[in-house]
Each structure stands twice: as C-alpha cells, then as structure tokens.
Amino acid sequence: MTRAVDEADVVIVGGGPAGLSAACRLAQLNAEKGTEMRIVVLEKASLVGAHTMSGACLDPKGLVELFPDWQERGAPLHTPVTGDKFYMLTEKRAIPLPLLPGMPMHNHGNYIVRLGNVVAWLGEQAESLGVEVYPGVAAAEVLYTEDGSAVKGVATNDVGIAKDGSPKDSFERGMEFHCKQLIIAEGTHGHLAKHLINRYDLRAGREPQTYGIGFKELWELSEDRWRPGYVEHGVGWPLDSGTYGGYFIYHLNEGSPLAAVGFVVGLDYSNPYLSPFREFQQFKHHPHVAAALTGGKRIGYGARALNEGGVQSLPKLTFPGGCLVGCTAGMINVPKVKGTHNAMKSGSLAAEAVHEAIGSGEIEPTTYEEALRNSWVYKELHSVRNIRPSFHLLNGRLGMFGGMAYTGAVWYFTRGREPWTFSHSGTDHEKLLPAKDCKPKDYPKPDNVLSFDLLSSVALTSTNHDHDQPPHLTLYDDSVPGQVNLSVYDGPEQRFCPAGVYEYVELDDGSKRLQINAQNCIHCKTCDIKDPTQNINWVTPQGGEGPAYNGM
Numbered sequence: 001m002t003r004a005v006d007e008a009d010v011v012i013v014g015g016g017p018a019g020l021s022a023a024c025r026l027a028q029l030n031a032e033k034g035t036e037m038r039i040v041v042l043e044k045a046s047l048v049g050a051h052t053m054s055g056a057c058l059d060p061k062g063l064v065e066l067f068p069d070w071q072e073r074g075a076p077l078h079t080p081v082t083g084d085k086f087y088m089l090t091e092k093r094a095i096p097l098p099l100l101p102g103m104p105m106h107n108h109g110n111y112i113v114r115l116g117n118v119v120a121w122l123g124e125q126a127e128s129l130g131v132e133v134y135p136g137v138a139a140a141e142v143l144y145t146e147d148g149s150a151v152k153g154v155a156t157n158d159v160g161i162a163k164d165g166s167p168k169d170s171f172e173r174g175m176e177f178h179c180k181q182l183i184i185a186e187g188t189h190g191h192l193a194k195h196l197i198n199r200y201d202l203r204a205g206r207e208p209q210t211y212g213i214g215f216k217e218l219w220e221l222s223e224d225r226w227r228p229g230y231v232e233h234g235v236g237w238p239l240d241s242g243t244y245g246g247y248f249i250y251h252l253n254e255g256s257p258l259a260a261v262g263f264v265v266g267l268d269y270s271n272p273y274l275s276p277f278r279e280f281q282q283f284k285h286h287p288h289v290a291a292a293l294t295g296g297k298r299i300g301y302g303a304r305a306l307n308e309g310g311v312q313s314l315p316k317l318t319f320p321g322g323c324l325v326g327c328t329a330g331m332i333n334v335p336k337v338k339g340t341h342n343a344m345k346s347g348s349l350a351a352e353a354v355h356e357a358i359g360s361g362e363i364e365p366t367t368y369e370e371a372l373r374n375s376w377v378y379k380e381l382h383s384v385r386n387i388r389p390s391f392h393l394l395n396g397r398l399g400m401f402g403g404m405a406y407t408g409a410v411w412y413f414t415r416g417r418e419p420w421t422f423s424h425s426g427t428d429h430e431k432l433l434p435a436k437d438c439k440p441k442d443y444p445k446p447d448n449v450l451s452f453d454l455l456s457s458v459a460l461t462s463t464n465h466d467h468d469q470p471p472h473l474t475l476y477d478d479s480v481p482g483q484v485n486l487s488v489y490d491g492p493e494q495r496f497c498p499a500g501v502y503e504y505v506e507l508d509d510g511s512k513r514l515q516i517n518a519q520n521c522i523h524c525k526t527c528d529i530k531d532p533t534q535n536i537n538w539v540t541p542q543g544g545e546g547p548a549y550n551g552m
Helices: 017-033 061-066 115-128 191-199 276-283 287-293 340-360 367-373 376-383 389-396 399-414 454-459 480-489 526-530
Strands: 004-007 010-013 039-043 083-089 094-097 132-135 139-144 151-156 159-161 167-172 175-178 181-184 211-220 230-236 245-251 258-266 297-307 322-324 473-475 502-506 512-516 536-538
Touching (some): 010 151, 017 340, 061 340, 115 132, 139 175, 181 191, 211 276, 230 399, 245 287, 258 276, 258 287, 297 526, 340 376, 389 399, 480 512, 526 536
Parallel strands (some): 010 039
Antiparallel strands (some): 083 094, 151 175, 211 258, 211 297, 230 245, 245 258, 473 536
C-alpha cells in the first residue's frame, strides 16, 4: 500500500519550545517580508504540551525576543521569582551556600512556570499566525531524495498493527510529509535526530553528549508552608560525592498552593545498583525537605532525560535539507538548570536561516550555525563549559565537591573566560561498572506520605499505549539482556527506568528473561541512553500515545 503524500515548505518535528518558536518566527518572517510558506508542526503528543516536562524556572529573554508583547498576549507566566536559596545537604543538615549576583543559579528576573502550559500557549500563538499544528501525529521515519543526498521530509508510522505484526481492522498506512526544509525539534535524544546525526556524522570532532535524568513531582502544599515565588536548589544527600546531581523546589502562584519538587541524577553514575527514582524518593525524607512537604499532597509525577554535555557536545547543527534545534541539539545550561530560553532562541535563529535558504534555493541552512555562534546562546553555553566536566577532575576523585570548588574558585572570577576547555570522560553507558565491583544499595520502603512506589507514580502520568501493537522499545539482540546486562550488571534497566518498563521474570527452568512493559513508558529516553550494551532502541509508538502531563 502506498502512503499519501502532503507537501509543505517547512516541516517541524516536535511541538515544544524550540519547534513552536521556530514556527512562530517563520510565520512572523512571512508577514514581515511578504512571503508565503506553508509551515507544518508534527507533535506526537495527543495535545500540544502533553509530553512537556520541566522544572521550570524560566529565563524569559527568549520569549521576550519572540513576543515582546507576551504579557498582552496572555502568556502563562504568573510567578516572578521573589526569593532564591542554595543548600548543601548532609544526612541531617541543610547548609546554606551563598548565591551571588551573576552566578548561574541566581534567578532574579526569572519566572516559575508550568512549562506544559507555556508550550500550549505557544501552540495557540503559532496557529493564530497561520501555522498548521498537528498533535497526535508521530514522525517515525526520515525520507531522502532519490539519490540519497538530502532530506526531503518525514513519514508517520503505520497505525492499527497488532503486536504480532498483522494488520488490524483499524489499520492505516502512514503519511509522507515532503518539504523544502525539515526542522528537528524532538527534545532530548530524539530518535530521528539520532538517525540523522549518525547518517551525516554530525558529531565528528565533537565531544559525546552526556545526560541526566530529571524527576518532578507537583505538590499541593499546606498553606502555612507555601511561599509563592520562592526558588530553592541544592546538592548533596542522598547522593554520594561521586554521583552528580541535585534538587529543586519551586513555589508556584497559580491560585492554589502548588510547588514543583524535582531531582536530577547525572547518567554518568557507575554503580548499577543505583536507582535514580529511589534516590529521589529518599531525598524527600531529609528533615529540611520533609518540613516543607509535611501536610501536603502529591498530585503529579514525571521524568525525562536532559542533555548535560554543554557546548562541547553540540553537534553540527545543519544537514542537507534541514537542521537541529533546542534540546535535540543539547542547549541546556546545566549549572543554570535552564534550557527553555536557549531552545526558543535557537528555534528563532533556525527559522531565519531556513527562511533565507528557501528564498535563495539553498539545500542546507548553513547560516543557522554561524548565527547561533554569534548569539547570546553560544556565549552563555561557552561561559559555563567547564562547570559540569569539572566534576571529573582528578579522575572523579573530587566529585561534586570538585565541581563546586571549581565554580566558586575559578568560574566566579573568570566568568568562563579561562583559556582552557575540559573534555567529557566518555559516554554515559560506558560508565557502569560490573555488579561484582559495586555494593548493592538498600533503599527504605516508601511511606506513601512523602515517598511512593514506582507504579503508583507512573499512574499519575496518565500514560496510555495500545497494548496490542508492536513495542516501541526494541532490542537489537534478544539474547543480550540475559547474557550481558543481567549476568554482568545485574539488570540495571530495572533500576534506571523511571516507569517500571523493564523487569526480569523467572522462567520455569530457573533462568530469567527480560520483560518489556512498553505500555508504562513515559518517553524519557533514559533506557536508550544508559543501557550498557546499547541494545535498546527507542522508536516512536503510535501518535497520541505516551504520558498526558497536565502542565508539568
């Protein structure tokens, strides 16, 4: 069966901050220059913003440049930051550390937001400007010109296929979207971006990308513990000094006493027994944190991977027929714990380059990378380039303390103008040590007041997948989990997944088999990143499936 074909000038894969900013800027350029271009945004979530999850303490400058009248347009930025603290946690104490103006963590002038709501608003702005936004449509395949020299569009996946591969009564062939320029804005570790990076060798001469996994819970606080506009970050317990990570607590002011409580663990950790989810749950029992949450109620949960490589890990941003923007490329400022402003600016810059390329008949929007390097995005990322890698100074023996010491003793005085650049120490999946060389971790049981089990947490994501479809979490080799992951690393996928997707079940003969509960997947991509054998390949499920976050 042939696929139906639709034609557009620009197709954008991903309706997040970067993709929608690109769409809005393209539409603005059409109005400014009197040009006509058909702009299409494909978003795999059932609703724009439903797969978006971030802290989020937003630096508004990317938004201000795109929509100077954002307040009149009703952008949902309701909570300006009113207070800012940073703590080092020991097992029993919270030690305040100074937050000086100019430091990456200083949040004066920022806003605490529910980023999913901001993204939904951006989708409304795009549509009002004439952009076609299609939620529930998952781009599954990159299409190339006949000679293979350039990208010509994307195809959506076939739907209505049973788990055994046979067509169901609801079967429909996927659709092709052809375009002059393709903008990839899938977010962290997108599966189309991964393919394009490999095909065009976009990481040649670059450092490998490194990642973290970020957790977030939305809490309704007791009124007497609610401090609208208050921002708190910290590091330390329960993570040991050799594991990169930290936490945030943001108090929202949106009509009820809400707070976002989050925890990030660097995926370059080495102990296969470490469970990032259970570290997060244990963290909430620290006396300092428990005091803030006592009397409250958890109402939301989510998790996602995030880029931590910084400017050293940015790939080449363009390819014949398109470009990469936002978190797809890796534009998070790690010590600042922010990437939305950079994503929005990169989308706007890509739009300008794409508009120019179409107008001049160029295949590759080459001016985009130069424009980004001349922008405040690159300047910001370059200034903090050594902070995350400083964690690995002296082969990691200094750990978190080394990174903090570098930030205080070097970065504060040089502001990133030091004449050297640290390298990363390899990819995250290479960092796991064999289980025989590591000590198992004993985590306390959840009390269902401050801490919770995994499956009740996943239930809060409203994740939904059709059970009778080919799994979107695929294995290159079915024998590897048992022969390597389980025997060497004691099955780390059971612990690094934040949604209970992977479990080893015992068979009648006493052996164990990896069972993949793909219906639980919340699309965080951690498995594709941290699997020590790189045997797991995340591909997109049917459009409209996955988590249904409500303003996360």
